Amino acid sequence: MRNLFSRQSGATGTEARVSGEMEARERLALLDQFEQAALGWFWATDADNHLIYLSSSAASQLGRAQGELLGTSLSAMFLPDSSDEDGLEARPLAFQFSARNSISDMPVRLAVDGGEIWWSISARPQIDGEGNFLGYRGSAKDITAVRQSQRDASRLAQYDSLTGLANRHRMTKRLTATLTAYKSAKRSCALLMLDLDRFKAVNDTLGHPAGDELLKQVAQRLERIVGTRGEIGRLGGDEFQIMLPDIDDRGRLGEIANSVIQMVSQPYSLDGSRAIIGTSVGIAIAPYDGIETDELVSSADLALYAAKGGGRGQYRFFSSELKDGARLRRQIEEDLRDAIQTDQLELHFQPIVRASDHTVTCLEALVRWNHPERGFISPGEFVPVAEETNLINALGEWVMRRACMDAMQWPEPLRVAVNVSAIQFSGTDVPKVVRTALDRSGLDPARLELEITESVFLGDPEGTGRMLKDLKKMGVRLALDDFGTGYSSLGYLSSAPLDKIKIDRSFVNGLTEDENNNAAIITAIVSLAGALKMETVAEGVEALDELATITELGASHVQGYVFSKALDQSGLIERLETGGLKFEPHGPARHRADRRSTYRRVGVIHGDHRYDVVMKNLSKSGAGIEGMLDVPLDTPLVLDLGGGQLVVSRVVRSEGYAQGLEFEQNLISDGADGLCTRHRISPYALASAGMPLAALPPGSYLPAMTPDAPRSKPQFLQVDLSHANKAA
Ligand code: C2E
Ligand code: CA
Ligand code: CA
16 A cells, blocks of 8 residues: 655655654554544545545444445545534535545534444645646544534524423524525515413412423423424523414414414413413514514514503414504503593493393493593503503502492492403402402492403412402402403303303304304303303393394393493483483394494505595405495405505495495404404515515505506596595
């Protein structure tokens, strides 16, 4: 064999040669030792990059004899793409070899069966005096163990050690990689942001080990739902994130979010204790709600925030209006503090009527905020803000005191029902607040009813249970509000001392429509309540047919516009003096398919024209619009609801400037009270029509798609109704 490791020696003459040979022998012996100790190996190739030398100890690590390997081509020795899934990648080997580059400390994976072997190799190309490539000479050392521990470390750095889910770092990396790749492939990717409700209460009452166990179980439940459809991460604390590639159908995403909420809200068994938590979910979808990672994440965050604000245990899709919402919320927070002190709040009272004889038995106190600049702000808007900022305790105390005092002026048997937020049960001593209000007003405790929601049982059921028992001992009545919307755990129904169940409005709405099982659900609730000796109140009854059905199904009490809206104290007293305790039902004969009154300016596209119209009402299946004159029946129109939401519709009613539209595909719930389209126009489509690639802006921008297209004459006359509507 050729001596690979002798250097060209400049010495001449016999002496020099002899000492040169000795030196070479010496050096060989040293190298031999070095190789034997497996500190490193040597290798060399010929001009075709076939192996002509490899340390024998290296060969034996591979389970081969030295001679066997000689003649193997270098590229067959190593796996071509020596990178692995963890991203500790190497550069393409074949390229380096064929380019005859110098190689230094390059990690390569050996092409061997069974087990992974990694070497780090260094080599220099050998060139003769005429510039011909003679082959490589190089060294190698085994780095399998080093790589393993490197990989463990990188695993630690990428995964959450508690749950085994991806950590924030990995999620961001994965999301960025996915979004970047999807941008060129024009694919979509949904991001769900989760935050557990009342996790802190579990941690505080059952201890951190129980909290950790809970998080593990949450992770397992999420994995069961998501499976291989996407990737789940725990970002820290009780925040989770789910990435779902290639889904942009908001109908499907709503279903997934619902099953996430349902699964997470089932009770947990933690080392002998039981705990119930809930979760809120915010959803944003690339490219519609964000193109880049930051943008998508912040959209999902805003949606999550809105979901939490809308009462817990909900999901919410991102929409560009939420950005304004965030600003408004800060304003509300600032002003609310003053409002409580400066008497900007009022209580209104809505009758709860006995179903058998339409006699009022109780009035629900509903808080109203008359803001000096904004006018009336709905409690649906400011109560959630108060809950987030602890102002709910001051607000709750104010409402409790006012309600008891006002009730003192009503005829004797009438009770007052006061809403108590679940947050108040973890923040204050509710029995004490109630005691004080009763003492100050002199109200008989039997005339006070507290409306609590299912979420008070989350977190710390024992502490809440104690307070509820104290309240019962005082003689106060308890009602379970919004039943059926929350955490669907019936266990507490039998154990908590409740007097009344309020069946949520969502079951009453649409009760008289064909395709739903609301009637069956109400029947079940009514018989359950009957067995537990509780009253049932059907909330939100608006139409006469709903009242009839609800009465037939056996609800003992009814509340809703069909009898009365909430009245202020003086209005109520006057009504009771003139009309007595009986209420006459009045309202539409029949419930209309979830049709909401709106007053929204939207666009209608017909042919290549866009008309501005006012949308007067909207339901899942249709809308009423005003602003186009004499549109014939069956005309196909596209309704532009803004934010890329186009709804293919058909005119089914037409009278002068008013039309009724029927949608080709039903709208879906946005998680809250609103409706949205399943699909939106893709920013990719807009980009290919010449617009910059960006998340969907609010409002409408359809004409921009075809800026230079020739236009035909508009077929219909547009009527400006802004003045007429203001007067109305
Ligand atoms: P809630 O406890 O479910 O109250 C019933 C809501 O339904 C009230 O809205 C009421 O005006 C409305 N409503 C009653 N009948 C009908 C009907 O026939 N049709 C329709 N569509 N709606 C009807 P409001 O007053 O806007 O209150 C919204 C929510 O704000 C309440 O829901 C309650 O959760 C909360 N809230 C109101 N006052 C207070 C309060 O003093 N303290 C706390 N903690 N929360 C309050
Ligand atoms: Ca209520
Ligand atoms: Ca309610």
